[in-house]
Amino acid sequence: MSWTLTPADLPDLARGAALLGTGGGGDPHIGRLMVEVAMREHGPVTVLDPDEVDDDAFVIPTAMMGAPTVMIEKIPRGDEAVMALRALEAHLDRDADATMPIECGGINSMIPLVVAARTGLPVIDADGMGRAFPELQMETFGVYGVSGSPMVVAGDHGETVLIDTGADNKRMEWLARGAAIRMGGAALIAEYAMSGADVKRTAVPRTLSLGLAIGRAVREAREQHRDPISALSEVLAPTLYAHLRVLFAGKVADVERRTVDGFTRGQARFTSFDGTSELRTRFQNENLVAEIDGVVTCIVPDLICVIEADSAEPITSETLRYGQRVVVVGISTPAIMRTPEALAVFGPSCFGLEEEFRPVERTVPVG
Amino acid sequence: MSWTLTPADLPDLARGAALLGTGGGGDPHIGRLMVEVAMREHGPVTVLDPDEVDDDAFVIPTAMMGAPTVMIEKIPRGDEAVMALRALEAHLDRDADATMPIECGGINSMIPLVVAARTGLPVIDADGMGRAFPELQMETFGVYGVSGSPMVVAGDHGETVLIDTGADNKRMEWLARGAAIRMGGAALIAEYAMSGADVKRTAVPRTLSLGLAIGRAVREAREQHRDPISALSEVLAPTLYAHLRVLFAGKVADVERRTVDGFTRGQARFTSFDGTSELRTRFQNENLVAEIDGVVTCIVPDLICVIEADSAEPITSETLRYGQRVVVVGISTPAIMRTPEALAVFGPSCFGLEEEFRPVERTVPVG
Numbered sequence: 001m002s003w004t005l006t007p008a009d010l011p012d013l014a015r016g017a018a019l020l021g022t023g024g025g026g027d028p029h030i031g032r033l034m035v036e037v038a039m040r041e042h043g044p045v046t047v048l049d050p051d052e053v054d055d056d057a058f059v060i061p062t063a064m065m066g067a068p069t070v071m072i073e074k075i076p077r078g079d080e081a082v083m084a085l086r087a088l089e090a091h092l093d094r095d096a097d098a099t100m101p102i103e104c105g106g107i108n109s110m111i112p113l114v115v116a117a118r119t120g121l122p123v124i125d126a127d128g129m130g131r132a133f134p135e136l137q138m139e140t141f142g143v144y145g146v147s148g149s150p151m152v153v154a155g156d157h158g159e160t161v162l163i164d165t166g167a168d169n170k171r172m173e174w175l176a177r178g179a180a181i182r183m184g185g186a187a188l189i190a191e192y193a194m195s196g197a198d199v200k201r202t203a204v205p206r207t208l209s210l211g212l213a214i215g216r217a218v219r220e221a222r223e224q225h226r227d228p229i230s231a232l233s234e235v236l237a238p239t240l241y242a243h244l245r246v247l248f249a250g251k252v253a254d255v256e257r258r259t260v261d262g263f264t265r266g267q268a269r270f271t272s273f274d275g276t277s278e279l280r281t282r283f284q285n286e287n288l289v290a291e292i293d294g295v296v297t298c299i300v301p302d303l304i305c306v307i308e309a310d311s312a313e314p315i316t317s318e319t320l321r322y323g324q325r326v327v328v329v330g331i332s333t334p335a336i337m338r339t340p341e342a343l344a345v346f347g348p349s350c351f352g353l354e355e356e357f358r359p360v361e362r363t364v365p366v367g
Numbered sequence: 368m369s370w371t372l373t374p375a376d377l378p379d380l381a382r383g384a385a386l387l388g389t390g391g392g393g394d395p396h397i398g399r400l401m402v403e404v405a406m407r408e409h410g411p412v413t414v415l416d417p418d419e420v421d422d423d424a425f426v427i428p429t430a431m432m433g434a435p436t437v438m439i440e441k442i443p444r445g446d447e448a449v450m451a452l453r454a455l456e457a458h459l460d461r462d463a464d465a466t467m468p469i470e471c472g473g474i475n476s477m478i479p480l481v482v483a484a485r486t487g488l489p490v491i492d493a494d495g496m497g498r499a500f501p502e503l504q505m506e507t508f509g510v511y512g513v514s515g516s517p518m519v520v521a522g523d524h525g526e527t528v529l530i531d532t533g534a535d536n537k538r539m540e541w542l543a544r545g546a547a548i549r550m551g552g553a554a555l556i557a558e559y560a561m562s563g564a565d566v567k568r569t570a571v572p573r574t575l576s577l578g579l580a581i582g583r584a585v586r587e588a589r590e591q592h593r594d595p596i597s598a599l600s601e602v603l604a605p606t607l608y609a610h611l612r613v614l615f616a617g618k619v620a621d622v623e624r625r626t627v628d629g630f631t632r633g634q635a636r637f638t639s640f641d642g643t644s645e646l647r648t649r650f651q652n653e654n655l656v657a658e659i660d661g662v663v664t665c666i667v668p669d670l671i672c673v674i675e676a677d678s679a680e681p682i683t684s685e686t687l688r689y690g691q692r693v694v695v696v697g698i699s700t701p702a703i704m705r706t707p708e709a710l711a712v713f714g715p716s717c718f719g720l721e722e723e724f725r726p727v728e729r730t731v732p733v734g
Contacts (some may be wrong), residue, residue, distance in 0.1 A: 087531070092456070159538055161546075162529035164454070171526055178549035179528075182542050 001049040003209075005113065007039050012215030017109035018314040019214055019232075020325035022303040024264075025105010027072050027134030027316060033149065034078065039118035045046055045113050046122040047096060051123055051206045057196035060096040061128065062115045063108045065136065065153070065176065067264045068285055068318040069257070071107060074282025077156050080188035081115045082188060084154035087309070091150055092160055098122045100199065102123035102139060102192065103129035104207050106316065111188065112242040123208070129194060129346075130240075130337050131203030131303050134199045134263055134285040136176055138346040139170035140336055141192045144202040147213035149171045155183035181262045198216050212240055218312045228312035229327060240334035245362035247290055247297050248272070248279040248328040249309060255320045268320050269307075270328065279328060283317045288351050290328060298330035299348050301337045302305065302360045305329050368416040369489065370576075372480065374406050375624045380584030384476035385681040386581055386599075387574065389670040391631075391653035392499030393431060394471010394683060398495065401445065402477045405484035412480050413489040415465060418728070420491055424563035427452050427463040428495065430475045431483045432503065432520070432543065433553025435652055436624070436631045437684040438474060444523050447555035448482045448633045449500060451521035455557040456515055459531055465489045467566065469506060469559065470496035471574050473683065483620060495702050496713075497571030497607075498670050501630055501652040503543055504536035505713040507703055508559045511569035515539045518558035522550035548629045571701055577606055585679045595679035596694060598657035598710050610728035612666050614657055615639070615646040615695040622687045635673075635687050637695065646695060648673070650684045655718050657695060665697035666720065668704045668713050670694050697727035 005013070014028035039045065051057070064071060064083045089095050090222070094254040098120050099112045110125075116123040128139035135221050142148055147170040153161040153176050161179040165171040170240075172191075195204070201223050213235050221231035233244040250272040257266035263284050270279040280291045287304035298304050306315045309325040336342065372380070379385050381395035420426070429448045430436060439681050455674035466479045466488050468573065476494075480613050483490040495506035509515055515536040520528040520543050528546040532538040539558075547554040560570070588598035600611040617639040635647040647658045654671035657664050665671050673682045676692040703709065705726065711717075714724050 015478065090531075157532070157535065159532040160532070160533070161542055162458075162531075163526070164529075165524070165526040168524065168526070171524060175528055175549050177524065178545045179542060180544035199539060245388060 001050055003047050005047050006044045007036055010035055011065065012219055013109065013208070013212045014106055014215065015218060015314065016211035016214030017104050018106035018316060019305050019307065020211055020303065021105030021316065022130040022286050022305055023283050024068060024134060025103055026068055026107020028106030030072065030075060031107040031110035034076065035113045035117065037078065038114045042117040044240040046297040047208060048122045048124050050124055050126045050199050050203060053196035053199055054198055055195060055197035058094050058193065059098050059099040059100055059124060059196060060088055060188050060190050061100040061102045061194045061200055062188070063102040064111050065184060065189050066180050067259045067262055067351050068316060069259045069264045070185030072318060074184055074186050074356050076188060079118065079157055080154040081111050081190070082118050083160060084152040084188050084190035085102050085115055086173050087154065087160045087162060088150065088193060092193060096121060098124050100124040101127040101208065103127055103132040104211060105132040108132065109208060109211055124199060125202035125208045126199060126205045127207045128203060130207060130299065133284050133346050136191065137191060138175040138350070140204055140342065141194065141202045142169040143342045146192050146194045146202055149254050151176060151278045153179040153183070153188060155190045155345065177262045185262060185367055204336060206352050222311060228338070229329065232312060232359055236331065240347040243332035245330045245360050245364040246327060247330050247364065248292060249327065250279065250320055252324040252326060255322065257317070263313050264318055266317070270326065284351060285317060287317065289348070289355065290330065296355045297363050299355055299357055300351060300352065301333045301342070301346050303331035303333060305331065330364060332359055332361050369419055370414050371411050372414050373411045376579055377402055378703045379586055380476065380579045381473055381582065382681065383578035384471050384580030385473035385683060386674065387578055387670065387671050388472030388499040388655045388683065389672055390684040392470055393435055393474020393500060396472030397439060397442060398474040398477030401443065402480045402484065404445065405481045410661060412483040414575060415489045415491050415565050417491055417493045420465065420563035420566055422562060422564040424464040425560070426465050426467055426491060426563060426566055427455055427460060427557050427560045428467040428469045428539065428556070429479050430469040431478050431553060432556050434626045434629055434631045435683060436626045437552030438589050441459060441551055441684060443552050443555060445481065446485065447521040447523055448478050448557070449485050450527060451519040452482055452559035453520035454519040454521065454527045454529060455517065459560060460466050463488060464489050467491040467570070468494040470494055470499045471578060472499040475499065476575060476578055482648045487514065491566060493566060493568060493570035493572045494574045495590050498573060498668065499653050500713050502535050503558065505717070506559060507571055507611045508561065508569045508710065509536040510709045510712050513559050513561045513565050513569055515558050516554060518543060520546040520550070521555045521683050552626070552629060570698060571703060586727040588676060596696065599679060607660040610696050612697045612727050612731040613694060613724050614697050614731065615659060617646065617693065619649065619687055619691040619693060620688055622689065624684070631684055633684070637693065638685055651718060652684060654684065655721055656715070656722065657697065660688070661724050665723055666715050666724055667718060668700045670698040670700060672698065687706050697731060699726055699728050
């Protein structure tokens with residue numbers, strides 16, 4: 001069940017991955033261009049289903065980290081993620097058999113494809129967040145026992161920083177974030193080196209192919225003048241992300257956004273077209289919580305996705321702007337991301353939110 | 368010419384090293400206590416003259432980095448520097464034959480002794496600054512071609528950060544400082560791994576034994592009721608630090624001190640006992656420049672040392688306080704630190720000072 005990803009797939013994948021990025025995960029346009037360049041030079045990429053990966057295969061996930069507001073201005077040179085991977089291989093004295101995304105997103109679904117194109121390694125159709133999260137300890141990999149470190153942070157001056165915090169993935173994030181800030185606010189990383197058996201046990205499976213399916217469904221709906229949000233709902237229904245709820249339709253009324261501590265933090269306010277209702281979101285790179293008229297309707301780790309009202313094109317936190325006409329949808333996360341262990345690492349309290357997690361399919365009745 | 372350093376030597380060494388630390392290099396009391404603990408547990412330390420070191424010996428210098436204002440409150444556990452050394456050995460796949468200080472100072476002349484006591488390695492009687500400087504690229508090692516990285520920064524949670532910036536020692540400093548800040552403002556390091564031949568070619572020789580001689584001379588002068596500053600001058604005269612000049616005598620009138628960007632930065636104002644004259648210093652951990660009534664009289668890399676008027680006990684930047692009665696002396700640095708290559712790395716312009724370097728023995732006539 002391995003398949004080949006070609007440049008023709010990239011616009012759909014970028015769109016779908018950006019939606020799963022839930023406001024973060026990086027700009028889909030930049031991510032797509034990076035893979036296009038790499039594929040033009042090195043050819044297409046082989047994608048492996050997680051079931052196909054040997055239990056004793058050695059897998060090194062790769063990604064970009066930093067504030068999305070920085071990442072849209074500071075485009076990687078292209079070889080930094082390979083450099084990070086190579087440095088981690090050298091440190092662990094073992095060559096990787098495959099790379100893998102750590103999260104879904106416009107850039108972070110793409111970086112492993114750049115690495116795969118440049119190295120000839122296959123990329124595994126899975127990731128460690130099943131969406132995007134702002135911090136490196138927020139991985140299902142870590143929730144289920146894979147150590148994030150040793151990890152490597154690589155910058156565009158050819159420098160590498162290898163961080164080893166033992167089993168403490170939160171401290172790893174703290175030190176890696178510091179390195180990324182000093183590298184200009186964004187950097188490329190290789191982390192959570194693991195076995196194929198670990199992938200099967202800890203990763204959220206088939207999120208690359210899901211991103212591709214989402215992007216394709218939205219595009220085809222547009223081409224056929226069908227409602228892209230219904231198409232989105234249909235493509236998700238048979239997957240681990242079974243429930244899509246339309247939370248709100250309206251206009252962006254207000255965006256407050258700061259680049260602080262290496263993150264894009266802020267909040268946005270949306271008003272309904274008739275002006276009678278209001279939705280507020282808070283984000284740390286990714287959307288964390290959505291409140292309608294003061295009532296929480298969707299909260300991490302469920303996905304809160306802001307999309308253009310007409311086209312269902314995802315809008316990331318750093319490109320939100322006054323007057324955009326949007327629909328905000330909530331999507332249920334896979335069960336592996338809703339266990340008590342998982343909520344202890346990326347549930348609401350991990351972001352300083354006081355509200356309990358409540359599954360979006362229970363908060364919002366079917367529309 | 369190897370010799371053994373015992374706990375009885377430590378008070379003298381701490382005093383002399385703190386004087387050479389020229390305001391920085393860490394608190395001598397804390398440094399002394401750390402070595403005493405290590406020696407009590409592991410025995411005395413063998414000190415090697417640089418001439419005795421085999422050309423192909425493998426030397427890894429060790430030190431503490433951070434703001435002295437932090438270091439007096441955040442005492443190392445004791446094994447972090449060994450951890451940094453071991454991590455660098457593992458990365459370079461070679462065991463160290465010796466350690467060495469990177470600078471003179473109350474703490475940083477002592478850390479390699481802690482490492483030596485705990486590991487059984489000898490420590491080389493030399494260092495890379497011939498005094499203390501605030502930044503890691505400011506080493507004669509680097510001036511004369513030794514690469515600072517790969518280096519390791521170790522924190523008190525057992526974490527290590529391995530930084531590789533190729534030949535760019537300034538970028539290494541930038542990333543290491545970031546790591547030290549995230550580790551709480553101070554951390555232990557191993558860097559500038561080099562051969563014995565490199566030590567002979569690039570290090571400032573015999574600064575540990577000089578520190579010991581300075582501390583001893585000051586103590587004996589006190590015991591014999593002689594002028595300790597004359598004793599200091601006499602002990603320096605036959606060394607590479609030939610010229611001591613008394614710049615000023617008076618009281619501390621004002622200290623402005625901030626812990627910023629991982630450094631202790633600030634300035635101090637001193638007034639003469641008769642109130643007719645004023646000396647101002649600026650410091651970044653270490654004293655950088657001394658101006659008397661608006662005229663520069665001593666400037667980096669020459670040493671500006673603030674000492675207690677009666678006892679000649681050195682006063683570090685973080686312990687300067689209003690009302691202290693002090694003498695400020697300037698001491699000429701060794702020739703290896705005054706070359707154009709050296710001044711390009713730690714001369715006045717490297718600290719944002721507009722004044723040119725002028726040797727203190729020419730600025731201030733013999734008193």
